[in-house]
Amino acid sequence: MVGRIREDSITEVREKARIDEVVSQYVTLRNAGGGSMKGLCPFHDEKSPSFHVTPSRGFYHCFGCQAGGDVINFVMQLEGLTFGEAVERLADKVGVQLQRDDSDTRDDRPRGPSRSRLIEAHKEAQEYYAGQLGTPDALTARQFLSERGFDQAAAEQFGIGFSPRGGEDLFKHLRAKAFSQDELVAGGLVAVGRSAYDRFRGRLMWPIRDASGDTIGFGARRIFDDDRIDAKYLNTSETPIYKKSQVLYGIDLARREIARSSQAVIVEGYTDVMACHLSGVGTAVATCGTAFGDEHSKVLRRFLNDHEEFRGEVIFTFDGDAAGQKAALRAFGGDQNFVSQTYVAVEPDGLDPCDLRIQKGDGAVRELVARRVPLYRFVLANIAGKYDLDRADGRIDALRESARLVSSVRDKSKVDAFAREIAQILGVDPEDARSEVRRAANRPAASSSGRPTGGRVAAETPEPVAPPRSAVPDLRDPRFAMERETLKLVLQHPMAIGRTTSDIGPNDFTHPTYRGVWALVAAAGGPAAGSGDPTWASRLRDAAGEPEISSAISALSVEPLLTAKAPDAAYVGLHVFRLLELTTLRRIADVKSRLQRTNPVEDPEAYNRMFGELAALEQHRRGLRDRIVGDQ
Numbered sequence: 001m002v003g004r005i006r007e008d009s010i011t012e013v014r015e016k017a018r019i020d021e022v023v024s025q026y027v028t029l030r031n032a033g034g035g036s037m038k039g040l041c042p043f044h045d046e047k048s049p050s051f052h053v054t055p056s057r058g059f060y061h062c063f064g065c066q067a068g069g070d071v072i073n074f075v076m077q078l079e080g081l082t083f084g085e086a087v088e089r090l091a092d093k094v095g096v097q098l099q100r101d102d103s104d105t106r107d108d109r110p111r112g113p114s115r116s117r118l119i120e121a122h123k124e125a126q127e128y129y130a131g132q133l134g135t136p137d138a139l140t141a142r143q144f145l146s147e148r149g150f151d152q153a154a155a156e157q158f159g160i161g162f163s164p165r166g167g168e169d170l171f172k173h174l175r176a177k178a179f180s181q182d183e184l185v186a187g188g189l190v191a192v193g194r195s196a197y198d199r200f201r202g203r204l205m206w207p208i209r210d211a212s213g214d215t216i217g218f219g220a221r222r223i224f225d226d227d228r229i230d231a232k233y234l235n236t237s238e239t240p241i242y243k244k245s246q247v248l249y250g251i252d253l254a255r256r257e258i259a260r261s262s263q264a265v266i267v268e269g270y271t272d273v274m275a276c277h278l279s280g281v282g283t284a285v286a287t288c289g290t291a292f293g294d295e296h297s298k299v300l301r302r303f304l305n306d307h308e309e310f311r312g313e314v315i316f317t318f319d320g321d322a323a324g325q326k327a328a329l330r331a332f333g334g335d336q337n338f339v340s341q342t343y344v345a346v347e348p349d350g351l352d353p354c355d356l357r358i359q360k361g362d363g364a365v366r367e368l369v370a371r372r373v374p375l376y377r378f379v380l381a382n383i384a385g386k387y388d389l390d391r392a393d394g395r396i397d398a399l400r401e402s403a404r405l406v407s408s409v410r411d412k413s414k415v416d417a418f419a420r421e422i423a424q425i426l427g428v429d430p431e432d433a434r435s436e437v438r439r440a441a442n443r444p445a446a447s448s449s450g451r452p453t454g455g456r457v458a459a460e461t462p463e464p465v466a467p468p469r470s471a472v473p474d475l476r477d478p479r480f481a482m483e484r485e486t487l488k489l490v491l492q493h494p495m496a497i498g499r500t501t502s503d504i505g506p507n508d509f510t511h512p513t514y515r516g517v518w519a520l521v522a523a524a525g526g527p528a529a530g531s532g533d534p535t536w537a538s539r540l541r542d543a544a545g546e547p548e549i550s551s552a553i554s555a556l557s558v559e560p561l562l563t564a565k566a567p568d569a570a571y572v573g574l575h576v577f578r579l580l581e582l583t584t585l586r587r588i589a590d591v592k593s594r595l596q597r598t599n600p601v602e603d604p605e606a607y608n609r610m611f612g613e614l615a616a617l618e619q620h621r622r623g624l625r626d627r628i629v630g631d632q
């Protein structure tokens with residue numbers, strides 16, 4: 001097979017390999033009128049198609065990046081092949097026997113086996129493995145399939161096979177078919193230790209095919225307990241024809257349906273792809289031994305573009321586990337156009353499509369996909385789930401984390417919609433959500449957070465290390481002013497405050513230290529117990545177990561009141577009732593937040609109950625208001 005390919009052979013390949021058919025294996029083309037077709041350019045990133053193909057002239061041209069040429073240039077450029085390799089590959093496809101000019105010793109082929117030889121070896125290997133699936137040794141493999149709901153017809157449809165346990169069965173078989181050891185090693189079918197041995201031994205084998213249907217690698221599942229390799233799945237490692245960052249299992253079966261429906265479903269494994277296709281979800285694909293990445297999304301988008309505007313849907317079926325969330329977040333931080341088209345289909349019981357089909361049938365798999373939700377809603381709901389949204393501080397923390405995430409969205413036109421979504425999910429005011437997102441966007445990355453990142457989702461977000469927030473907020477923060485002044489009254493003027501305090505409880509103090517001080521007061525019998533006792537404050541201080549609390553008692557005992565006069569009933573009332581009013585306002589905000597998160601149609605009973613609760617709280621608050629004003 002050395003020697004230069006003769007010109008007439010090259011011409012024959014050019015004539016027989018139709019450019020629209022070849023390009024269609026990588027890019028979805030639609031009619032552009034005037035005998036021309038167009039699609040998303042595979043050579044540069046674009047959102048509307050500027051890649052044109054004119055079959056009558058056999059040429060392609062991209063008006064975006066100026067890539068262009070004939071069918072051979074296209075294959076060279078897309079697959080990174082030399083001219084000779086591209087011709088060989090096309091000749092293979094269209095059945096042209098290449099004639100070579102032996103007198104010319106110039107050879108433009110690189111060292112190493114040609115792509116067509118590697119493809120040929122994989123075709124032979126796939127047929128060999130498939131043949132082995134019927135042998136007695138493959139009983140465990142057949143059982144594995146039938147336990148997962150796959151019959152013989154399914155195994156044949158997907159080309160599944162069995163690699164014998166011997167160690168060199170495939171090697172010998174392919175050597176007998178005149179493949180060289182170098183070719184088999186380069187293709188990842190055989191490895192070399194002291195001698196050559198089969199890369200896959202005693203495993204259930206899935207052929208992995210490219211979009212055109214050529215087998216380019218294998219996924220191999222462990223089925224024997226004594227398998228010396230622990231990994232549940234082994235996949236072909238990188239070879240000249242197998243790039244795992246681009247490979248999508250099932251793309252050969254799914255590409256037409258993906259183009260037709262503008263939808264692609266990403267599942268996690270070979271059996272899930274099978275289950276989906278057999279259930280009628282013909283758009284399912286899976287990555288092979290690697291996470292879904294940018295390269296995969298580029299491959300998919302070429303097939304998804306069936307319309308003027310990119311409006312395809314990419315649906316991930318991962319569950320809410322750490323890996324799934326990580327994938328979701330990566331997508332979130334990646335191509336923003338992709339994000340808005342990305343959906344998540346979550347099975348409530350955590351079943352993958354394969355198990356779902358076994359337990360609940362084909363319909364359940366179709367329904368899972370139909371129930372998809374937008375990715376951003378899934379991610380935000382995950383954040384919300386980490387916090388107690390019935391508490392104001394929980395809502396604030398959830399809002400901060402959500403806002404930080406949303407502010408990272410590069411497409412600013414989407415930010416407002418996301419802020420509205422946050423408000424809805426967390427039950428906060430939409431204006432608060434918008435301003436928090438703005439704040440997060442303006443915060444320079446280095447000081448973006450003075451607080452620890454909570455939970456898994458946040459932990460995945462790359463973020464410079466910031467000093468951790470002190471465990472408790474500043475006692476002198478204005479929002480605690482009423483708590484502080486009331487406790488000063490309790491400690492310094494227990495007599496004056498005496499009777500008015502019966503309604504105060506630990507919940508009226510939001511700062512943990514102030515709540516701790518109140519607990520000591522309550523344990524000592526309430527402020528009345530301090531009347532006329534000059535040792536009242538030091539008694540409480542002695543009872544304090546924690547240094548922050550005893551130090552707070554000292555401070556509160558000596559700090560002057562905010563009034564120059566001796567505290568009268570009006571001053572005490574102003575503080576006590578205002579303190580109670582603040583508590584009521586917090587409870588009102590909590591109920592309002594719950595109301596906002598409750599659907600009145602789906603849960604009318606809870607909705608009405610909260611509505612009643614809200615009315616009662618408002619009335620209580622009006623009563624407190626009257627007393628504050630009345631006492632003044």
Ligand code: ZN
Binds near residue numbers: 041043062064066
């Ligand atoms: Zn282009």
